[in-house]
Amino acid sequence: MLHFKILSIFPKYFASPFMDGLLKQAIGKGNLKIDITDIRDFAHDKHRTVDDTPYGGGAGMVMKPEPIVSAIRYARADDKEYKVIVFSPKGKRFDQHAAKRFSQSRKFVLVCGRYEGIDDRVPAFYADEELSIGDYVLSGGEAAALVFIESVSRLVPGFVGNEESIVSESYEKGLLEYPQYTKPRTFEGHEVPPVLLSGNHKEVEKWRMEQSVRLTADKRPDLLEKAKQDRDILRIIETIEKTN
Numbered sequence: 001m002l003h004f005k006i007l008s009i010f011p012k013y014f015a016s017p018f019m020d021g022l023l024k025q026a027i028g029k030g031n032l033k034i035d036i037t038d039i040r041d042f043a044h045d046k047h048r049t050v051d052d053t054p055y056g057g058g059a060g061m062v063m064k065p066e067p068i069v070s071a072i073r074y075a076r077a078d079d080k081e082y083k084v085i086v087f088s089p090k091g092k093r094f095d096q097h098a099a100k101r102f103s104q105s106r107k108f109v110l111v112c113g114r115y116e117g118i119d120d121r122v123p124a125f126y127a128d129e130e131l132s133i134g135d136y137v138l139s140g141g142e143a144a145a146l147v148f149i150e151s152v153s154r155l156v157p158g159f160v161g162n163e164e165s166i167v168s169e170s171y172e173k174g175l176l177e178y179p180q181y182t183k184p185r186t187f188e189g190h191e192v193p194p195v196l197l198s199g200n201h202k203e204v205e206k207w208r209m210e211q212s213v214r215l216t217a218d219k220r221p222d223l224l225e226k227a228k229q230d231r232d233i234l235r236i237i238e239t240i241e242k243t244n
Contacts, residue, residue: 001106002026002156003033004149005075005082006142007068008112009050011036013142023150026159034149035075039063042070051115060116068111068122075109082107085148086123087141091130094148098131102148103155110148112141174227176215178208210236 006014014036018027026032040048044066051061076082083105092098102108111118111127123130133144153159181192195207213236216224227233 001031001033002153003035003082003107004145005035005037005109006112006145007037007039007071007075007109008140008142008145009039009063009114010112010140010142011038014146017146022159023153026153031156031158032153037071037075039067039071042067042074054116058116062116063113063118063122065119065121065126068118069126072109072111072126079107082109083129084109084111084127086111086113086118086127086130087133087144087148088113088117088123088130089132089135089137090117091123091132094131094133094144094151096151099148099151099155102152108148108152110141110145112145114140174216174223174230175212175233176220176223178211178215209233210240213237213240 008014014034018024018034023032027034040050043049049064050067051063054060054062072084076084083102085108087110111122131144131148133147138144179193181196185192185197193207195203198204209232213224213227213233216227217237217240224237228237
């Protein structure tokens with residue numbers, strides 16, 4: 001069973017995300033468990049203060065270490081094996097490869113920051129990893145926690161009904177996924193590519209791989225550089241370059 005313990009000052013943020021789709025099904029089957037803890041419950045004053053002005057000056061407020069560390073210790077009191085993850089723009093980039101790595105674990109404490117961030121002593125001394133889900137700024141770590149939970153959960157056997165769909169998804173081979181089509185065959189004059197109607201599975205797979213390479217080259221050339229380490233992909237790239 002996957003167990004995520006979320007630490008946040010806005011626990012109501014998570015009221016609906018776990019009430020639909022695969023996450024709800026996994027919770028219902030007992031394959032996934034979500035606990036949400038309000039960091040304010042561990043504040044050390046009657047006003048439940050979780051933030052203060054930054055040393056050295058500057059705009060905004062910084063989340064205090066005391067309530068966060070107390071919440072982490074509470075979450076790990078029954079089992080020290082829980083991995084503590086702090087979400088921050090300064091963290092390592094979270095991608096599909098990282099999701100695969102984390103899917104080998106089963107227990108996580110997810111710390112959601114707010115304001116200008118968390119006192120740096122928390123990720124430095126009380127967390128296992130500091131992660132960023134992208135090069136942009138969010139109002140808090142709650143959205144990042146949801147991304148982490150879904151991307152890691154779907155890699156655990158039994159979470160997704162059709163396991164083959166995971167293998168062909170974007171980023172699995174370092175490429176974007178090929179285009180997908182369904183009925184009707186013709187929509188407002190736009191036809192489904194004929195190769196997909198041919199019944200020739202070998203040609204379909206060849207077309208899909210070529211389309212993945214073309215899409216990646218067009219939209220995410222940075223990914224293509226890494227994908228070139230795969231000999232089959234490199235051959236496709238060379239063939240495309242010769243015909244262009």
